[in-house]
Amino acid sequence: MMGQEKKPIEEVLDSLDGKKKIAVIGCGGCSTVFHTGGIEEVNEMAEILTKQGKKVTPIGLPFAVFACYKPFSSMFVEKFKKDLKECDAVLMMSCGDGLQTIREILDEELGVEKPIYPATNALGVSGGGPAKFIEKCQACGDCVVGKTAGICPLTECPKGLLNGPCGGTRQDGKCEVDPEKDCAWNLIYNRLKNIGELDKINNFVESHDWSKVTRPRVFEREPLDIHKHLGRTKEVIESLGI
Amino acid sequence: MKANSNLKRVLDSGKFAVTAELGPPASTDSKIINKKAKILKGSIDAFNVTDGQTAVVRMASWATCLIAKQQGLEPIVQMTTRDRNRIALQMDILGVAALGIKNILCLTGDHTSFGNHPKAKGVWDVDSIQLIRIVKKMRDENKFASGDEMDVSPSLYIGASANPFAEPFEFRVPRLAKKVAEGADFIQTQCIFNIQKFTEWMKIVCEKGLHTKVKILAGITPIKSIGAAKYMKNKVPGMDVPDSLIDRLESVPKENVSKEGIKIAVETIQKLQQVEGVAGIHLMAIEWEEIVPEIIKSAGLYPRP
Structure with a gap:
C-alpha cells in the first residue's frame, strides 16, 4: 500500500485561496486505510472548507475503490461531472498516484480541465496494519530480497547498503539513524541464521541496477475482467456475513 | 599490485605504521591546513583527510589532501559513497590519482x-x-565499473574501515573478509577504547588468516575532556566507551584530564602493539592534531621509518 499522511490544513487552505467552489475527492484504497482520504475524511474536509465559506462537493469513494484504478474511480467521478465542470478547483485526498489518475480522468474522459491540489503526502510503499506500517519496498524494479532473508536493505537501511551493516549499528541492534528502528542488517543477519542461509551474507552483492527506476515507467497489461473479480470479492463479503 | 605509497612501503617492511587524521576546515582557510600538516610532518607515515565527516560541509578531502601534500606529507584521501554516484566517484578517483594521491x-x-x-x-x-x-578494478584491470577500458589506470593503495564494536558482532569479521576479498589492502578501525573486545575481534581475524592478507591499523582517539568521552559513549553510534575509562578520567583533577587522556592513548597504543595482527595505528585526534607528535614520541614510535 501507499503509506501517507495528511498535509497540514494550513497548507491545504493556502492552496485553495481564492477558490470558491471545491470538489473534494477521496480514495477507497490506501487513503481509507491511512485515514487520509476515506469517506469520513472527505466529509470532515468538506465541513472544514464549508466553514471557510466555500461551496463543497464531497466525492468519497467506497472502500476498495482505488482512485488510481481508472475503471473503478471513473465510475464514481463521472456521476459528478456537472459539479466538477462548475468547480474552481479539485482537492484530492489521496497519494500523488491517485491524484494524477483522477486528473487524467477529468482532462481526458470528462473534458474538465481544472486546478487540482493535494491534501496528502505519500510516504512510500508500506505494508502492515491494522495500526502500524513500515515502508518495505521502493519499487526499484530489481528485487534483491532473495539474497537478504526477505528483508529489503535498499529500503529498510537508511543508506541502502547491500553488503552488510555500516559501522553505526548500536549495541542493542538498533539503527544509528533512528534508535527506535532495528538495524536492517541486524534483522537480515538474524533471519538468515534462523532460516539456515547465513552463508549468503558472505556473498558480494554487485552495485544495484538503478536503470530500472528510470522514470516514468510505463506498462501495458491485459485489462482486468472486473466483473469476474468483483464476483469473487462478493463471495468473500457474503462469507463474512456483511 | 600497482601501488607504491609510503604507507605501503612502511607496512610491507613490517614496521609498525602510524597514520593520523587531519580535519579539513569548514572554510577556504588553507593556512590552517598547512599549520596542521607542519605539526604532523615527521611523526606519521601518511595522513587521512575526512570526507564530510558527520555529514557536515567542510573542504573536500582531495583538495585538503593536495594542500597538505605540499608540505611533504603523504595523503590518504577518504572517499564516501554518500554524496557521489558511481560516475562521480570514478571521476574523482581518476583525478586524485592523476594529482599524485597514492592512498584511498x-x-x-x-x-x-x-x-x-x-x-x-x-x-x-x-x-x-x-x-x-x-x-x-580500475587499478588492476584498467577497467571502469562499466567494463570500459582506460589507458593509464590509477595507482592507489586501497583502504577500508572496520568497526569491531558494532552489532552484530559475529558479522564484523566476515564483513572485514568481504572487504579484503574485494580488494582492501589496509584497514583503519573505529576508535578503540574497549581493548578487550578489540582483542577478541583480532583473535577471530587472525584465526581466519585475514591479518596476512590485509594490514590492520588500530584506531586511536585521545580523549581531551570528560564531556568528549561521555559524548562519544552516548551520542556516537557504534562507539564502545567503557565506564572504567570515564571513571579513570573523573578520578584525576580537572586540569589533568587531557593529560590523562594522552596517557590512556599512549598506553592503548602500547597494548595494541602486542596484539597479534595489528600492523599499525591510526590516530584520530579530533581538532587536536597538535597532540599527535607528543603521543607518537611517548609511545616510542618516533622517528618514522
Whole structure:
C-alpha cells in the first residue's frame, strides 16, 4: 500500500485561496486505510472548507475503490461531472498516484480541465496494519530480497547498503539513524541464521541496477475482467456475513 | 599490485605504521591546513583527510589532501559513497590519482541526518565494499565499473574501515573478509577504547588468516575532556566507551584530564602493539592534531621509518 499522511490544513487552505467552489475527492484504497482520504475524511474536509465559506462537493469513494484504478474511480467521478465542470478547483485526498489518475480522468474522459491540489503526502510503499506500517519496498524494479532473508536493505537501511551493516549499528541492534528502528542488517543477519542461509551474507552483492527506476515507467497489461473479480470479492463479503 | 605509497612501503617492511587524521576546515582557510600538516610532518607515515565527516560541509578531502601534500606529507584521501554516484566517484578517483594521491580510504559515510544539511538527499548508489571493488578494478584491470577500458589506470593503495564494536558482532569479521576479498589492502578501525573486545575481534581475524592478507591499523582517539568521552559513549553510534575509562578520567583533577587522556592513548597504543595482527595505528585526534607528535614520541614510535 501507499503509506501517507495528511498535509497540514494550513497548507491545504493556502492552496485553495481564492477558490470558491471545491470538489473534494477521496480514495477507497490506501487513503481509507491511512485515514487520509476515506469517506469520513472527505466529509470532515468538506465541513472544514464549508466553514471557510466555500461551496463543497464531497466525492468519497467506497472502500476498495482505488482512485488510481481508472475503471473503478471513473465510475464514481463521472456521476459528478456537472459539479466538477462548475468547480474552481479539485482537492484530492489521496497519494500523488491517485491524484494524477483522477486528473487524467477529468482532462481526458470528462473534458474538465481544472486546478487540482493535494491534501496528502505519500510516504512510500508500506505494508502492515491494522495500526502500524513500515515502508518495505521502493519499487526499484530489481528485487534483491532473495539474497537478504526477505528483508529489503535498499529500503529498510537508511543508506541502502547491500553488503552488510555500516559501522553505526548500536549495541542493542538498533539503527544509528533512528534508535527506535532495528538495524536492517541486524534483522537480515538474524533471519538468515534462523532460516539456515547465513552463508549468503558472505556473498558480494554487485552495485544495484538503478536503470530500472528510470522514470516514468510505463506498462501495458491485459485489462482486468472486473466483473469476474468483483464476483469473487462478493463471495468473500457474503462469507463474512456483511 | 600497482601501488607504491609510503604507507605501503612502511607496512610491507613490517614496521609498525602510524597514520593520523587531519580535519579539513569548514572554510577556504588553507593556512590552517598547512599549520596542521607542519605539526604532523615527521611523526606519521601518511595522513587521512575526512570526507564530510558527520555529514557536515567542510573542504573536500582531495583538495585538503593536495594542500597538505605540499608540505611533504603523504595523503590518504577518504572517499564516501554518500554524496557521489558511481560516475562521480570514478571521476574523482581518476583525478586524485592523476594529482599524485597514492592512498584511498573507501567509506560509506555518515548519514545526512546527522549533519548540517539534514534535508540533503543521500546518494549511496554504491556501498563501501562495492567502491573497493570499483577502485581495484580500475587499478588492476584498467577497467571502469562499466567494463570500459582506460589507458593509464590509477595507482592507489586501497583502504577500508572496520568497526569491531558494532552489532552484530559475529558479522564484523566476515564483513572485514568481504572487504579484503574485494580488494582492501589496509584497514583503519573505529576508535578503540574497549581493548578487550578489540582483542577478541583480532583473535577471530587472525584465526581466519585475514591479518596476512590485509594490514590492520588500530584506531586511536585521545580523549581531551570528560564531556568528549561521555559524548562519544552516548551520542556516537557504534562507539564502545567503557565506564572504567570515564571513571579513570573523573578520578584525576580537572586540569589533568587531557593529560590523562594522552596517557590512556599512549598506553592503548602500547597494548595494541602486542596484539597479534595489528600492523599499525591510526590516530584520530579530533581538532587536536597538535597532540599527535607528543603521543607518537611517548609511545616510542618516533622517528618514522
